[in-house]
Amino acid sequence: MDNLELLQKTVLFKGSSREEIDLAAGLFQERQIRPNTTIFAEKMPSESLYVIKSGNVRISIMAGEGEEKSLLLLGPGEFFGELALLQEESRMVSARSETVVELLVLSRADFQALMDLDPRTAARLVHTIAKLLAMRVKAYGKLFRDMLI
Numbered sequence: 001m002d003n004l005e006l007l008q009k010t011v012l013f014k015g016s017s018r019e020e021i022d023l024a025a026g027l028f029q030e031r032q033i034r035p036n037t038t039i040f041a042e043k044m045p046s047e048s049l050y051v052i053k054s055g056n057v058r059i060s061i062m063a064g065e066g067e068e069k070s071l072l073l074l075g076p077g078e079f080f081g082e083l084a085l086l087q088e089e090s091r092m093v094s095a096r097s098e099t100v101v102e103l104l105v106l107s108r109a110d111f112q113a114l115m116d117l118d119p120r121t122a123a124r125l126v127h128t129i130a131k132l133l134a135m136r137v138k139a140y141g142k143l144f145r146d147m148l149i
Helices: 003-009 018-025 108-117 119-148
Strands: 029-033 038-040 048-054 057-064 067-074 094-097 101-107
Touching (some): 003 048, 018 108
Antiparallel strands (some): 029 101, 048 101, 057 067, 057 094
C-alpha cells in the first residue's frame, strides 16, 4: 500500500478529498524502525505525529519504580504521538516498536505548514485528534486513578 492509500484509510483524514490528502502526504517523512526500539519515551520533547505503515507499536506508561504499564498495541493504519501537533510539551507516554515498523512521520513544523497551505484539512485533523483524545481520557481515566491511589 502506498502512502496516499494508507492516509486515505486512516481516521485522521476521514472526510478529506484525495487532493487534500495528496497535499498532506507530501509533508510526511518515512522512517523504518528496528524491533524493540524506543521511538520516544516519557518526558522527551514531543515533536511529531506517527502513522504506522507496517508493524506494531506498543504505547506504555511508567506506573511506578521501574514498572511499565502497557496501554495500547497499535498496528498498520493507526497513529500515535498526536499531542505533539497541538502542544510543545514533553511526552506523557512511551512508544516502542514490537516488530520492524515502517512509519509516516508528520513533524509539528510540517503540520504548521499544512495549516498555512490548507487550513480546512488541518482543522479536520485537529478535530479528529481532539475526539480521539477525549475517547482515550475516558477509557484510561480509571486506570490512571487506580495507579495514583
